[in-house]
Amino acid sequence: MRHSIAMTVNGRRTVLDVEPHRTLLEVLRDRLDLLGTREGCGVGECGACTVLLNGRAVVSCLVLAVSADGAEITTIEGLAKEGRLDPIRTGAIQCGFCTPGMIMAAKGASVLEGNLCRCTGYAKIHEAIAQSASPPAGRETTSA
Amino acid sequence: MTLIGQRIPKLDAADKATGRSRYIQDLRLPGLLEARVLRSTVPHGRIVSVDVSRAREAPGVFAVLASQDIPPKRYGYAKDTTALKGDRVRRIGDEIAAVAAVDADAAAEALDLIRFEIEPLPAVFDPERTLDPGAPLVHEDRGSNLVRTHDYAHGRVEEGFARAAHVVEGTFRLPAQAHGCLGPAGAVAEWDARGRLTLHDPTQIPFLIQRDLADTLGIPPSDLRIIQPTIAGGFGARLDLYPHEIISALLARAAGRPVRLAMDREEDFATDPVRPRTVVRMRTAAAADGALLAREADVIVDCGAYVSWGAVTPIVMMHTMGSFYRVPHVKYRARTVYTNTAPTGAFRGFGNPEITFAIESQMDELAARIGIDPVEMRLRNANQPGEVTPQGSRITSCGMKECLEAVRERMPPPGTRPPGGRPLLRAAGENLVASATQTETESPSSPAICPAGRIEGTEPARSPLRRGIGVAAVFHVGGGARIYRSDGCGAMVKIDDFGKATVVVGATDIGQGMETVAAQMAAEELGVPLEAVRIAPADTDVRPWDVGVHASRTTFIAGNAVRAAAKDAKRQIEAARTALGLPPDTPYDKVVRSEHFRDQGSLVIGRAYFDPPNAMVDAENKGNVSAAYVFGAHAAEVEVDVETGQVRVLRVVAAHDVGRAINPMYVEGQIEGGVMQGIGYALLEEVILREGGMSNPNFLDYRMPGPQDMPSIETVIVETNDPSGPFGAKGIGEPPLVPVAAAIANAVANATGVRLRELPMTPERVWRALRAWADVEAPGEICGKE
Ligand code: FES
Numbered sequence: 001m002r003h004s005i006a007m008t009v010n011g012r013r014t015v016l017d018v019e020p021h022r023t024l025l026e027v028l029r030d031r032l033d034l035l036g037t038r039e040g041c042g043v044g045e046c047g048a049c050t051v052l053l054n055g056r057a058v059v060s061c062l063v064l065a066v067s068a069d070g071a072e073i074t075t076i077e078g079l080a081k082e083g084r085l086d087p088i089r090t091g092a093i094q095c096g097f098c099t100p101g102m103i104m105a106a107k108g109a110s111v112l113e114g115n116l117c118r119c120t121g122y123a124k125i126h127e128a129i130a131q132s133a134s135p136p137a138g139r140e141t142t143s144a
Numbered sequence: 145m146t147l148i149g150q151r152i153p154k155l156d157a158a159d160k161a162t163g164r165s166r167y168i169q170d171l172r173l174p175g176l177l178e179a180r181v182l183r184s185t186v187p188h189g190r191i192v193s194v195d196v197s198r199a200r201e202a203p204g205v206f207a208v209l210a211s212q213d214i215p216p217k218r219y220g221y222a223k224d225t226t227a228l229k230g231d232r233v234r235r236i237g238d239e240i241a242a243v244a245a246v247d248a249d250a251a252a253e254a255l256d257l258i259r260f261e262i263e264p265l266p267a268v269f270d271p272e273r274t275l276d277p278g279a280p281l282v283h284e285d286r287g288s289n290l291v292r293t294h295d296y297a298h299g300r301v302e303e304g305f306a307r308a309a310h311v312v313e314g315t316f317r318l319p320a321q322a323h324g325c326l327g328p329a330g331a332v333a334e335w336d337a338r339g340r341l342t343l344h345d346p347t348q349i350p351f352l353i354q355r356d357l358a359d360t361l362g363i364p365p366s367d368l369r370i371i372q373p374t375i376a377g378g379f380g381a382r383l384d385l386y387p388h389e390i391i392s393a394l395l396a397r398a399a400g401r402p403v404r405l406a407m408d409r410e411e412d413f414a415t416d417p418v419r420p421r422t423v424v425r426m427r428t429a430a431a432a433d434g435a436l437l438a439r440e441a442d443v444i445v446d447c448g449a450y451v452s453w454g455a456v457t458p459i460v461m462m463h464t465m466g467s468f469y470r471v472p473h474v475k476y477r478a479r480t481v482y483t484n485t486a487p488t489g490a491f492r493g494f495g496n497p498e499i500t501f502a503i504e505s506q507m508d509e510l511a512a513r514i515g516i517d518p519v520e521m522r523l524r525n526a527n528q529p530g531e532v533t534p535q536g537s538r539i540t541s542c543g544m545k546e547c548l549e550a551v552r553e554r555m556p557p558p559g560t561r562p563p564g565g566r567p568l569l570r571a572a573g574e575n576l577v578a579s580a581t582q583t584e585t586e587s588p589s590s591p592a593i594c595p596a597g598r599i600e601g602t603e604p605a606r607s608p609l610r611r612g613i614g615v616a617a618v619f620h621v622g623g624g625a626r627i628y629r630s631d632g633c634g635a636m637v638k639i640d641d642f643g644k645a646t647v648v649v650g651a652t653d654i655g656q657g658m659e660t661v662a663a664q665m666a667a668e669e670l671g672v673p674l675e676a677v678r679i680a681p682a683d684t685d686v687r688p689w690d691v692g693v694h695a696s697r698t699t700f701i702a703g704n705a706v707r708a709a710a711k712d713a714k715r716q717i718e719a720a721r722t723a724l725g726l727p728p729d730t731p732y733d734k735v736v737r738s739e740h741f742r743d744q745g746s747l748v749i750g751r752a753y754f755d756p757p758n759a760m761v762d763a764e765n766k767g768n769v770s771a772a773y774v775f776g777a778h779a780a781e782v783e784v785d786v787e788t789g790q791v792r793v794l795r796v797v798a799a800h801d802v803g804r805a806i807n808p809m810y811v812e813g814q815i816e817g818g819v820m821q822g823i824g825y826a827l828l829e830e831v832i833l834r835e836g837g838m839s840n841p842n843f844l845d846y847r848m849p850g851p852q853d854m855p856s857i858e859t860v861i862v863e864t865n866d867p868s869g870p871f872g873a874k875g876i877g878e879p880p881l882v883p884v885a886a887a888i889a890n891a892v893a894n895a896t897g898v899r900l901r902e903l904p905m906t907p908e909r910v911w912r913a914l915r916a917w918a919d920v921e922a923p924g925e926i927c928g929k930e
């Protein structure tokens with residue numbers, strides 16, 4: 001009943017057996033311990049689980065793991081290495097639960113239509129995305 | 145001052161942005177079991193039998209509990225429920241049995257093996273019908289569905305109405321609003337061999353849970369340790385003890401293994417302690433010059449099947465009734481009632497958005513009758529610095545006037561704006577940025593909010609789009625709120641051998657930025673860089689007492705405690721320098737090390753406890769419940785499609801008196817987030833009940849505002865430097881949500897001439913109201929007068 005799949009996850013080749021009904025989100029979280037990908041709804045309505053699949057932003061709760069066989073997956077943990085953390089400077093983070101999904105969505109597309117945030121009111125998230133599109137040079141540093 | 149007023153990023157922002165923060169779903173413990181709960185599918189019934197024997201035999205199952213397996217301990221404000229229900233279920237979703245198994249799948253499979261029989265009983269769902277004679281009783285033993293009555297009065301209200309030039313009257317209906325915290329609720333319980341329980345719990349009230357949960361479990365509170373993981377949103381949803389917390393502890397005890405009870409989205413919605421359905425019947429009287437004379441309200445609040453915080457919202461409403469604007473005669477009665485629906489709870493604003501919707505709608509109705517500008521109407525009645533309201537609220541700093549003037553300056557009447565108005569956030573491409581600091585390029589020469597009435601819009605005559613502007617103000621507590629005998633918070637500041645400071649503070653960071661603000665204040669007081677300050681983990685074994693994160697109290701109360709503790713640490717450093725004969729500029733690390741490496745040395749740990757100078761209300765419901773009050777005003781511009789009833793919010797200007805903005809970036813964050821939740825409350829969000837259960841428990845059908853609903857939001861921070869606030873600061877957590885619905889309803893009335901008194905203002909409700917108005921007043925035309 002299990003299927004063997006091979007994915008490249010954050011640049012690392014990963015082979016594992018999965019049951020056919022498991023979602024990519026479940027595999028990332030429960031099998032690979034990539035906990036930065038969040039589950040806000042499990043049914044494709046909040047965007048908290050957004051990852052890049054072959055460079056395209058997808059909600060991983062709606063992707064069956066078996067269908068990701070052969071794919072290249074990037075999660076927030078993979079992006080974090082790049083060190084581009086614009087939300088930090090602009091204050092776009094409150095509880096932070098939506099944040100990884102927002103960042104991944106912004107990476108894979110420029111529109112956040114499908115990403116919910118209950119805390120921020122979105123203004124600062126959009127500000128962050130707009131700023132990360134242009135180099136951060138010349139911004140004041142704020143801590144003493 | 146160097147750190148106060150700075151836009152300093154949150155201390156945990158990097159962890160959150162890189163996915164390193166750990167929420168309750170992310171906890172990994174050896175042997176951790178997952179739990180599921182069997183819930184009632186009928187709204188009211190007698191439990192005839194529950195048979196868990198087959199579930200106990202199922203593979204992977206470690207524990208199964210039904211009510212006979214747990215201590216029959218009642219809990220809650222009215223002690224009207226148990227964690228697993230014994231003889232009765234009183235709402236869809238009531239907990240009947242629970243399973244802990246190796247994983248969530250095994251637990252769910254075992255749940256299917258539980259056999260139970262429930263004999264349905266008649267149920268009551270409508271809070272306006274539940275007190276009718278013959279209505280089914282939610283709690284038979286109580287003999288009535290009335291939970292409590294709250295009465296308040298000052299002046300002689302009939303006299304006020306008798307002298308009035310204008311009286312307006314109406315019934316306002318407010319929906320149940322769900323919190324929709326993006327991370328669903330959950331808890332992880334683990335017991336050690338000595339019988340001590342550690343509960344990982346994203347609660348807003350760790351020190352109250354300690355007492356309440358220990359009581360239901362029959363253990364001493366000191367045997368209960370609460371560790372808060374990163375909290376995925378609070379807004380009041382985590383402000384009480386809930387069945388899932390008790391059940392996880394009971395299952396973990398029975399299983400001898402740690403247990404997580406985490407809800408999925410649907411379960412989170414179905415058990416959410418929603419903002420209560422509320423009905424406000426109100427009338428307000430004014431003199432010919434606009435001075436308010438009298439205000440009277442009769443309120444019904446739905447508690448649901450069991451009493452939680454929803455039942456306390458009348459106290460906050462009462463406070464707004466008695467102290468918002470200068471009203472010489474006020475009378476208020478509220479009744480809280482049981483229905484066979486989910487228990488209602490605390491939600492940001494806590495009764496205030498409900499009553500403010502009525503008060504501020506009627507302010508506009510009165511202004512229209514009198515024929516004065518709505519801002520002028522409010523300025524005429526505004527609270528003043530130094531005023532003591534008839535209810536006993538001692539207003540210290542007060543920026544109400546400044547807030548009203550600020551929104552008037554920034555929101556020009558629609559006629560003065562370019563055709564089409566400001567471009568809005570659209571699906572893609574341009575204008576993705578709506579900055580908080582954005583200002584209008586066109587600056588109107590006569591900055592007046594147009595009075596209610598027909599708007600000469602910029603649209604072509606045949607367009608179905610009507611634009612309007614509405615304002616609403618807010619009054620709220622901002623210096624604590626004494627609803628318990630304690631309104632206190634403790635703090636300690638430890639200076640270590642390396643000159644770094646650890647701040648140990650009782651307050652909880654639910655994403656609002658408490659820890660960063662505490663660090664800013666400590667660093668400022670100690671005269672060290674922010675990097676030299678860290679915050680001790682959220683653990684009741686470590687942190688000192690705090691009542692909890694509610695009532696917009698944290699910056700004010702915890703801030704004062706932290707500031708005083710830092711002062712105390714600094715004093716100890718100075719004393720040590722003197723005692724050791726060190727020069728006055730000796731750095732902290734050297735002073736502390738010198739203490740540690742001498743005979744009979746000492747530690748440098750500053751400590752403080754701050755309990756504000758406020759009081760609980762007396763028998764007449766009077767008293768100064770908060771040490772400071774906050775004020776604000778919003779203006780909203782809307783576009784109403786009179787053919788479809790669709791209301792779009794184009795623009796919001798939100799001005800708030802925060803005393804002093806310790807971190808303006810997070811003040812803006814609170815305002816922007818509050819405005820969006822307010823837009824949800826005004827236009828989109830409603831828990832729809834079928835047989836008392838939530839029929840729309842998902843983000844598709846329970847529509848919270850998404851990026852596409854975002855108007856341009858301009859925030860204005862008004863600083864009044866409160867004398868008792870830490871560095872002058874007051875609270876800002878709740879106020880931004882409070883006036884939004886009223887401002888939007890006033891804008892809709894301004895645009896169309898039709899007033900809506902029921903939320904949310906869905907296209908259908910707006911369309912029906914427009915038709916009804918058109919049929920009566922102006923067949924064939926929709927526009928015109930209030
Ligand atoms: S968890 Fe995948 S969209 Fe919500």
Ligand code: FES
Nearest residue numbers: 095096098117119
């Ligand atoms: S920051 Fe809390 S959901 Fe976005």
